[in-house]
Amino acid sequence: METEDIIAEELQNVEAEIQGVQDQIKILLDQQERLYERQSELQALLEASKDSSYPVNGPSNAEENWSGIFEWDSRANDVRFNLFGISTYRANQREIINAVMSGRDVLVIMAAGGGKSLCYQLPAILRDGVALVVSPLLSLIQDQVMGLSALGIPAHMLTSTTNKEEEKSIYKSLEKGEGDLKILYVTPEKISKSKRFMSKLEKCHNAGRLSLISIDEAHCCSQWGHDFRPDYKSLGILKTQFPKVPVIALTATATQKVQSDLMEMLHIPRCVKFVSTVNRPNLFYMVREKSSVGKVVVDEIAEFIHHSYSDHESGIVYCFSRKECEQVAKELREKGISAHHYHADMDANARENVHKRWSNGKLQVIVGTVAFGMGINKPDVRFVIHHSLSKSMETYYQESGRAGRDGLPSQCLLYFRPGDVPRQSSMVFYENSGLQNLYDIVRYCQSKRQCRRSSFFRHFAEPLQDCNGMCDNCAFSNEVKELDVSRHAKVIISLLQDVQENDQRLTVLQLVDKIKIKHKELGSELNREEIEKLVIQLILDRFLKEEFQHTAYATNAYVTIGPLAKQVLQGKRSIKLEMTSGQKKVAGMRSVKHSRASSTLELKLDELRKELSSVHGGIFPHSVLSTQQISLISAQKPNSMELLENIIGKVKTEKYGSRILEQVTKYADSAQPDEVKEEEENENRASKRLKSKKQLILVESSDDES
Numbered sequence: 218m219e220t221e222d223i224i225a226e227e228l229q230n231v232e233a234e235i236q237g238v239q240d241q242i243k244i245l246l247d248q249q250e251r252l253y254e255r256q257s258e259l260q261a262l263l264e265a266s267k268d269s270s271y272p273v274n275g276p277s278n279a280e281e282n283w284s285g286i287f288e289w290d291s292r293a294n295d296v297r298f299n300l301f302g303i304s305t306y307r308a309n310q311r312e313i314i315n316a317v318m319s320g321r322d323v324l325v326i327m328a329a330g331g332g333k334s335l336c337y338q339l340p341a342i343l344r345d346g347v348a349l350v351v352s353p354l355l356s357l358i359q360d361q362v363m364g365l366s367a368l369g370i371p372a373h374m375l376t377s378t379t380n381k382e383e384e385k386s387i388y389k390s391l392e393k394g395e396g397d398l399k400i401l402y403v404t405p406e407k408i409s410k411s412k413r414f415m416s417k418l419e420k421c422h423n424a425g426r427l428s429l430i431s432i433d434e435a436h437c438c439s440q441w442g443h444d445f446r447p448d449y450k451s452l453g454i455l456k457t458q459f460p461k462v463p464v465i466a467l468t469a470t471a472t473q474k475v476q477s478d479l480m481e482m483l484h485i486p487r488c489v490k491f492v493s494t495v496n497r498p499n500l501f502y503m504v505r506e507k508s509s510v511g512k513v514v515v516d517e518i519a520e521f522i523h524h525s526y527s528d529h530e531s532g533i534v535y536c537f538s539r540k541e542c543e544q545v546a547k548e549l550r551e552k553g554i555s556a557h558h559y560h561a562d563m564d565a566n567a568r569e570n571v572h573k574r575w576s577n578g579k580l581q582v583i584v585g586t587v588a589f590g591m592g593i594n595k596p597d598v599r600f601v602i603h604h605s606l607s608k609s610m611e612t613y614y615q616e617s618g619r620a621g622r623d624g625l626p627s628q629c630l631l632y633f634r635p636g637d638v639p640r641q642s643s644m645v646f647y648e649n650s651g652l653q654n655l656y657d658i659v660r661y662c663q664s665k666r667q668c669r670r671s672s673f674f675r676h677f678a679e680p681l682q683d684c685n686g687m688c689d690n691c692a693f694s695n696e697v698k699e700l701d702v703s704r705h706a707k708v709i710i711s712l713l714q715d716v717q718e719n720d721q722r723l724t725v726l727q728l729v730d731k732i733k734i735k736h737k738e739l740g741s742e743l744n745r746e747e748i749e750k751l752v753i754q755l756i757l758d759r760f761l762k763e764e765f766q767h768t769a770y771a772t773n774a775y776v777t778i779g780p781l782a783k784q785v786l787q788g789k790r791s792i793k794l795e796m797t798s799g800q801k802k803v804a805g806m807r808s809v810k811h812s813r814a815s816s817t818l819e820l821k822l823d824e825l826r827k828e829l830s831s832v833h834g835g836i837f838p839h840s841v842l843s844t845q846q847i848s849l850i851s852a853q854k855p856n857s858m859e860l861l862e863n864i865i866g867k868v869k870t871e872k873y874g875s876r877i878l879e880q881v882t883k884y885a886d887s888a889q890p891d892e893v894k895e896e897e898e899n900e901n902r903a904s905k906r907l908k909s910k911k912q913l914i915l916v917e918s919s920d921d922e923s
């Protein structure tokens with residue numbers, strides 16, 4: 218049937234064309250979405266720049282002064298210091314507490330480790346009745362309840378692990394006000410699925426005993442956030458049912474889109490908004506060139522940890538795949554580092570066990586995939602190393618941000634090689650703006666000049682702040698040359714054109730191989746890594762583009778001619794490649810010694826907090842004493858309960874004071890164990906900055922604001 222064949226063939230062609238058009242529409246819609254988002258971010262940035270004081274308090278509340286004097290000031294100060302052992306408020310904490318205490322709904326955007334918990338825990342204690350806290354993860358809830366209980370604060374949780382008896386007593390407290398319930402943690406499923414719980418909560422409210430509602434990790438409401446949880450969508454019911462109870466929603470995620478989504482979904486359109494800076498001044502950001510030989514990368518990571526963190530300080534290494542996690546953890550162990558992998562293929566018990574050992578300081582490094590995420594509450598993570606790049610700036614900000622939540626100097630190191638880009642792009646290309654987001658972080662990695670911090674400010678549409686030399690590009694003064702590679706780019710594009718005309722496709726690596734074989738003259742001017750880097754740069758600038766093809770086993774990423782290729786072929790655009798002189802490479806390859814060595818007293822206090830934590834019901838060591846408190850005790854060497862109380866507050870002094878003073882008396886005069894060794898070290902500029910930063914932070918936090 219010849220005619221039928223012809224028609225069928227044409228039909229096939231038309232269908233292929235339709236598919237092509239649909240693909241293009243999808244790309245354009247993604248682009249439009251991204252532009253809208255950027256537009257609103259830029260509008261917000263413009264507003265914020267007009268108003269010279271950033272962080273901003275919500276626009277509708279400009280006239281309200283949340284830092285003034287309030288009737289609860291002295292009670293709040295007492296609870297802050299004597300109960301929580303916190304000597305000064307951090308930025309925005311006091312204002313947020315005052316807004317909640319005034320009965321307002323509040324939205325808090327504050328960086329990881331900024332101290333969001335205190336913003337609802339303190340009002341929960343000051344206000345009469347029970348505070349409800351919704352939190353997405355069991356592990357987060359357990360950590361919080363354990364920490365609060367250790368301070369003697371009546372906190373409980375209702376989750377899948379709560380036994381019947383406990384549940385009964387909690388319900389009784391809600392219904393009749395019996396017992397000692399002050400803060401109740403629940404997962405979102407309790408609100409969306411348990412009618413019984415909601416009816417008890419209603420009774421508690423009707424009796425005037427529901428003091429406030431806190432939604433932690435509130436970005437889980439939004440599909441645009443990175444940890445969307447369907448059950449968070451129904452939390453709007455809380456405001457509808459209990460309109461007069463203040464709602465405080467807290468998140469570390471800053472995009473405008475997520476913010477407006479949250480306000481809408483939680484029904485808090487007139488909330489007071491507190492947006493703190495995304496800046497994490499205590500984090501030192503750096504990117505290193507990643508060798509194509511796996512063993513070399515792990516050797517470097519091990520050397521970095523041995524050199525900078527010989528006191529067993531905690532860290533995280535993020536890897537791309539589960540297999541890679543296991544391999545890297547194994548190789549680190551072989552190099553004498555206590556490391557264990559963590560990924561979604563492990564059963565829940567094994568994962569929890571690894572997490573616990575790490576939180577208790579028994580394991581130094583967790584080597585994880587992105588599955589090691591939101592539940593990480595450990596404040597003293599000193600380093601986060603990315604063995605492979607993250608899929609976006611946002612993800613990298615979150616992951617690296619798990620370092621230094623206690624405000625002390627910490628390092629974020631990312632290993633980058635252009636060959637890792639197609640691995641990621643074939644995973645993210647089908648996501649909303651997935652490729653654009655990936656290309657943003659690739660730009661971050663490829664740049665040898667631009668301040669790393671400034672990329673975060675730009676990404677989160679925030680005015681620039683000084684980096685204070687706390688990234689590799691600002692700290693190391695290296696010569697960056699710009700090489701004109703327009704000729705090389707032309708050759709690459711022409712070669713690809715020929716390949717495409719012959720209906721063939723090439724991956725990035727195949728393309729580089731071909732260039733090395735067919736154009737030896739280019740190979741003698743640029744080495745393999747530089748050609749790879751150039752190809753990636755051409756993709757970022759849309760002279761080339763990536764295309765994807767599914768096979769039965771994987772999605773392959775190919776590189777093809779991009780929409781702007783003609784401009785290079787016609788010589789209308791010149792292409793420059795940033796290159797560093799050898800000096801930078803050498804400086805960058807060396808480890809940065811992170812901070813001064815701990816004194817004997819500090820080490821002894823660290824041992825003591827580990828011991829006390831295990832005898833006090835398995836709470837975490839940092840719940841006994843924070844690293845900052847250890848540094849303060851070691852600097853001030855208090856010799857009486859009264860003096861110790863001035864540093865760590867009443868509750869902790871009563872609980873642990875005599876044991877702490879024992880150590881102070883015993884080790885107050887001991888010399889620094891590493892004093893001599895350290896002086897001999899030829900520290901580079903960056904380490905000096907980190908050192909002075911530590912002192913600066915301690916002075917700041919020992920000043921009592923009140």
Ligand SMILES: Nc1ncnc2c1ncn2[C@@H]1O[C@H](COP(=O)(O)OP(=O)(O)OP(=O)(O)O)[C@@H](O)[C@H]1O
Nearest residue numbers: 303305306307329330331332333334335469596622
């Ligand atoms: N004013 C303060 N002074 C000193 N330490 C503080 C202060 N406020 C909070 N902290 C400490 O900082 C650490 C991080 O606090 P918190 O867990 O509340 O952070 P967070 O903002 O909720 O971060 P994340 O987004 O990661 O959940 C904790 O160890 C906490 O005790």
Ligand SMILES: [Mg+2]
Nearest residue numbers: 333334433434
């Ligand atoms: Mg938190």
